[in-house]
Amino acid sequence: MDDTTPKVSPVPILRCRNRECKTWIREEMVSGDSPGCPLCKGEMIRSIKHLPKLVNKVKAPQKAEVQAEPVQV
Numbered sequence: 001m002d003d004t005t006p007k008v009s010p011v012p013i014l015r016c017r018n019r020e021c022k023t024w025i026r027e028e029m030v031s032g033d034s035p036g037c038p039l040c041k042g043e044m045i046r047s048i049k050h051l052p053k054l055v056n057k058v059k060a061p062q063k064a065e066v067q068a069e070p071v072q073v
Ligand SMILES: [Zn+2]
Pocket: 016, 017, 018, 021, 022, 023, 037, 038, 039, 040, 041, 042
């Protein structure tokens, strides 16, 4: 058994219609109508992307405690 393979599931996304623009957004991140591409303002079309399953909503990783370096003055 290979447990290291991330499990992916089909996720509805919106992706930019412009082929040269690789922008895509999870549909769940979009509120309301499709907002248009944030980069090229192009049209966004619905699509499906296979993504690793989200494990809850992970907050930004806590910053490791900043070690104050002694400042030589
Ligand atoms: Zn775009």
